[in-house]
Amino acid sequence: MSFKPSESQITSAFEIAKERYAAFDVDVDAAMETLKTVPISLHCWQGDDVLGFEDPDRGLSGGIMATGNYPGKARSIDELRSDLDKAYSLIPGDHRLNLHASYLDSDSKVARNEILPEHFASWADWAKENNHGIDFNPTLFSHPLADDGFTLAHQDESIRNFWIEHCIASREIGAYFGKELDNPCITNVWIPDGYKDTPADRLAPRARLKDALDKVFEKELNPAHNLDAVECKLFGLGSESYVVGSHEFYMGYAIANQTVLCLDAGHFHPTETIADKISSVLLYVPEILLHVSRGVRWDSDHVVTLSDDLQAIMQEIVRSDGLERVHIGLDFFDASINRVGAWAIGTRNAVRALLMALLEPRELLRQYEADGDYTSRLALLEELKGLPFGAIWDYYCHVQGVPVGMGFMDEIKIYEADVLSKREA
Ligand code: RNT
Ligand code: ZN
Numbered sequence: 001m002s003f004k005p006s007e008s009q010i011t012s013a014f015e016i017a018k019e020r021y022a023a024f025d026v027d028v029d030a031a032m033e034t035l036k037t038v039p040i041s042l043h044c045w046q047g048d049d050v051l052g053f054e055d056p057d058r059g060l061s062g063g064i065m066a067t068g069n070y071p072g073k074a075r076s077i078d079e080l081r082s083d084l085d086k087a088y089s090l091i092p093g094d095h096r097l098n099l100h101a102s103y104l105d106s107d108s109k110v111a112r113n114e115i116l117p118e119h120f121a122s123w124a125d126w127a128k129e130n131n132h133g134i135d136f137n138p139t140l141f142s143h144p145l146a147d148d149g150f151t152l153a154h155q156d157e158s159i160r161n162f163w164i165e166h167c168i169a170s171r172e173i174g175a176y177f178g179k180e181l182d183n184p185c186i187t188n189v190w191i192p193d194g195y196k197d198t199p200a201d202r203l204a205p206r207a208r209l210k211d212a213l214d215k216v217f218e219k220e221l222n223p224a225h226n227l228d229a230v231e232c233k234l235f236g237l238g239s240e241s242y243v244v245g246s247h248e249f250y251m252g253y254a255i256a257n258q259t260v261l262c263l264d265a266g267h268f269h270p271t272e273t274i275a276d277k278i279s280s281v282l283l284y285v286p287e288i289l290l291h292v293s294r295g296v297r298w299d300s301d302h303v304v305t306l307s308d309d310l311q312a313i314m315q316e317i318v319r320s321d322g323l324e325r326v327h328i329g330l331d332f333f334d335a336s337i338n339r340v341g342a343w344a345i346g347t348r349n350a351v352r353a354l355l356m357a358l359l360e361p362r363e364l365l366r367q368y369e370a371d372g373d374y375t376s377r378l379a380l381l382e383e384l385k386g387l388p389f390g391a392i393w394d395y396y397c398h399v400q401g402v403p404v405g406m407g408f409m410d411e412i413k414i415y416e417a418d419v420l421s422k423r424e425a
Contacts, residue, residue, distance in 0.1 A: 003406035010391075010398050017391035024361035024380075031358035032396050034323070040350050041096040041135045041186075041329035044103055046343050047074040047083045049335045052102025052139065054109075062141025062192035063149075063236025064301070068336025072420030077105055079423070081126055086415050087343035088130070090408040092351060092400035097132045098329050099123060101170050102139040112143060113165035117176035124180040133183040135289075135329060138163075138170035140191045152212040153193040153205040153244040160212055163191075167216040171226055178225030186289050186327055188262050189216070190231040194239025205244045213253060229289045230254055231262035234269065236299070255284045264291035264331055265309065266299035275312035279320045288322070291331035292350055301332045304346040306353060314350075314357035328354075338420070341412045348408070355396060356389050 005013075018028045048056070049066035053076065060066065074080035080103070088095060104110060104119040117124075127134050140151040140163055148154075151163040167189055174187030193205065217228055232250040233243050247268070254261035261281055263274040274290070281288055292313065294302040304310055317326045330350060334342045361380070368377040397404045403411060 004403070004410075005394060005405055007398070010394050010404060013388070013391035014395035017388035017395075020387055021359060021361075021392075024364060026359055026361050028359065028392055031355065032392070032399075034358055035351065035355050035396065036093055036400075038323055038328070038354060039094060039096045039133060040091075040347055041098040041133075041327065042084065042087065042343060042347055043098045043330050043332075044080065044084070045100055046330075046333050046346075047080045047339055049073055049339075050100075050142075050333055052100060052142065053077055053080075054102045054104060054139075055142075058142055060142055061146060063194070063238045064141070064192075064299075065237060066301075066333040066335040068334060070336055070338060072416065072423050073335065073339060075423060077103070077122070082419065083340050084343075085130070086411070086419075087340050087347070088132075090344040090402055090411055091347045092397050092402045094131050095347070096135055096329075097123075097127060098135040098137065100137045100139050101166070101173070102142065112139065113162050113169060115166070115169045115173065117173050120173055120176065124177055127177070127181055133181055133185070134177040135186045135188065135327075136170060136174040136177060137188050137190065138167045140166070140189075146192065149195070149238060150193045150205070150244075151191045152189075152216075153191070153209040155205075155208070160208065164212050164215050168219070171216070171219075171221060171228065175221045175226040178222075184224055184227050186227045186229050186260060186329075188229040188231055188260075188289055188329075189213070190233070190262070191245055192236055192239060193245065194236060194243035195241050196238050197241050199242045202242060206249055209244050209249070210253065213257075217257065217259070227260050227287065229260035229262045231264055231267070231289075231291065233264070233267040234299070251281070258286055260287045260289050260327070261285045262289040262291060262329075264293055264299075265313070266291075266293040266295035266301060266331075270295060270297065273309050273312060275309065275316045278313070278316040278322060278326060282320055282322055282325060286325070288326045290326060290328050292328060293331045301334070303332050303334050303337070303342045304330065304349050306349045310349060310353045311356060314353040315360065318354075318357040318360065319362065338412055338416055340415060340420070341409070344408050344412065352393050355393055359387070359389055359392065360384065 021028050050060050105122045106119045154160045174185040178185040230250045232247040265274050296302050394404045
């Protein structure tokens with residue numbers, strides 16, 4: 001039995017669906033045109049459980065964790081690129097790569113504060129060949145100088161300086177990518193710093209972090225090449241009681257310095273969602289970076305599903321006219337399932353949720369709201385949940401030349417048999 005619809009099923013279902021949306025004045029073709037232009041930044045770290053290629057035997061630190069032991073993780077840059085190529089081929093549209101500094105390409109060991117654009121030249125070449133923009137991240141974890149849980153906020157000045165230098169070097173690499181690819185790179189700073197138990201002084205580490213960030217961002221870089229982002233967090237494993245870079249800390253920092261603010265869906269209290277933050281933050285900072293993720297009971301970084309939360313995030317981007325200013329990145333890492341499948345499932349869901357948001361009859365909903373007709377607003381929002389967006393999604397995948405429906409899993413199974421299963425643990 002095939003799970004793939006036939007071409008005539010795809011197109012006839014699409015025509016009927018299009019009429020249903022047209023009845024609400026929704027231009028389905030325009031929605032698909034817009035969707036094509038929105039890149040999602042795929043995180044490189046789903047492919048190898050966030051280990052990187054600097055010293056993969058060292059293991060992951062920083063209070064984040066990939067659980068599971070599914071065979072076939074990428075063990076080299078070539079393997080990771082091959083896996084990424086496979087994932088991109090299953091996702092409609094042109095998308096970006098979100099790269100960590102620990103994925104550098106060098107035969108010899110390079111200290112983190114000495115990384116240079118040349119260590120990332122092969123990534124730039126690969127991105128050019130494949131039409132991917134690149135985003136970048138300094139790596140302030142999985143390193144001896146981060147082992148006591150502090151980096152940019154460390155009380156030891158020499159350790160702090162080491163990480164400042166690493167972040168400065170990373171921004172230069174971001175600018176290099178942006179220039180090479182003629183497409184701005186967002187360089188996002190996330191640090192793990194925090195305490196397991198109740199601190200006696202919450203202020204001093206935050207003052208040190210503020211000062212360190214000022215040094216990191218001191219040199220102005222061309223925004224056409226590099227944009228700086230900062231990412232807050234509520235807690236991590238081993239930093240349950242206090243995280244230096246909290247939401248208020250970075251919200252304040254981003255507003256004061258007009259940097260990009262990164263909102264990770266897993267970095268707030270479990271019932272707190274980031275969707276409602278978008279319209280507020282957009283009034284105060286130039287741009288937003290999202291780390292779309294799915295926490296289950298904690299910041300567990302599960303693969304993104306087509307949840308209410310995900311749909312609300314995409315709705316808020318579209319409803320706030322934010323497609324130009326909100327950059328959509330992914331941040332999940334599941335080592336318990338096929339890793340390429342995880343990328344494909346999560347990213348396809350992000351694109352699908354964005355399509356659903358673009359298919360909203362925005363004018364009509366706003367008119368009901370302006371008229372105070374909240375009954376019709378509620379009725380229509382509920383009615384939309386039953387409209388045949390699945391037929392539009394299938395058609396979009398079809399015209400974008402990627403597998404429709406469960407067809408992408410056929411490809412995953414073949415890739416697993418031919419490539420992933422041949423890798424030794
Ligand atoms: C950690 C942050 C951060 C990382 C990546 C690997 O909680 O979400 O974004 O996941 O830098
Ligand atoms: Zn994140």
